[in-house]
Amino acid sequence: MACLLLASCKSGVDPAERLAAVDRPFSTSGSAERQDEWWKAFDDSKLDLLIEEAMSNNPDLLAVWERLQANQALARRARSGLFPQLDGSLGIESRDDGSSSSDLFTAGLALSYEVDLWGRIRSSAEAQRLRAEATKADYETAALTLSGEIALAWYRLLARTEIVSLIEDQITANEKVAESLIARFRSGEARSVDVLRQEQLIEATRELKI
Numbered sequence: 424m425a426c427l428l429l430a431s432c433k434s435g436v437d438p439a440e441r442l443a444a445v446d447r448p449f450s451t452s453g454s455a456e457r458q459d460e461w462w463k464a465f466d467d468s469k470l471d472l473l474i475e476e477a478m479s480n481n482p483d484l485l486a487v488w489e490r491l492q493a494n495q496a497l498a499r500r501a502r503s504g505l506f507p508q509l510d511g512s513l514g515i516e517s518r519d520d521g522s523s524s525s526d527l528f529t530a531g532l533a534l535s536y537e538v539d540l541w542g543r544i545r546s547s548a549e550a551q552r553l554r555a556e557a558t559k560a561d562y563e564t565a566a567l568t569l570s571g572e573i574a575l576a577w578y579r580l581l582a583r584t585e586i587v588s589l590i591e592d593q594i595t596a597n598e599k600v601a602e603s604l605i606a607r608f609r610s611g612e613a614r615s616v617d618v619l620r621q622e623q624l625i626e627a628t629r630e631l632k633i
Contacts, residue, residue: 461570462474462570462574465574467577469577470573470574470577473573473577474569474570474573474574477569477570477573478566478569478570481569483565484562484565484566484569487558487561487562487565488562490558490561491555491558491559491561491562494551494554494555494558495555495558497551497554497555498548498551498552498554498555500551501544501547501548501550501551501552502548502551502552513529514529515529516529587632590628590629590631590632591632593628594625594628594629597621597624597625597628598625600621601618601621601622601625604617604618604621605618
């Protein structure tokens with residue numbers, strides 16, 4: 424008996440190398456490009472409108488956006504220190520010696536460049552760039568969270584609306600059955616307990632809408 428049991432158990436399981444290969448349709452590296460307006464894949468115009476309105480009027484998201492613009496401007500200014508600076512000037516001077524008057528126009532250009540021997544300018548520019556990148560990531564995270572919450576709430580609302588519609592249809596059907604039972608009870612073809620049970624069923628169904 425022991426030998427037969429062992430033989431049956433052994434023959435019921437294939438070695439790992441004999442199993443069929445598992446098909447992997449998804450990327451294992453997670454390198455798929457994220458879509459900025461991912462919700463448009465649902466092809467839902469009302470959802471598009473809700474998310475666009477939220478993106479334009481959400482105070483927290485707008486605050487992060489303004490901070491991103493400021494940090495990007497600081498990063499550009501810090502990086503400009505790596506290149507020569509060209510300054511221009513333009514002036515006008517009026518002269519009057521009593522007998523005649525004249526206007527003197529002046530213009531000039533000045534070129535300056537700071538040699539970044541110790542990497543101070545480059546380090547400052549890199550720090551500002553990283554700060555702007557971090558703020559951009561904060562903005563993208565906030566936008567993704569906001570759009571996700573709106574999409575979830577929207578489809579929960581749609582699902583709830585469908586459920587309520589089904590409950591209302593069920594209530595209507597139950598009420599028709601109750602009317603039939605009442606008519607049959609009056610003619611002596613149904614019992615009062617049947618009418619009571621149907622009325623309880625109607626009330627229980629109505630409670631599902633709450």
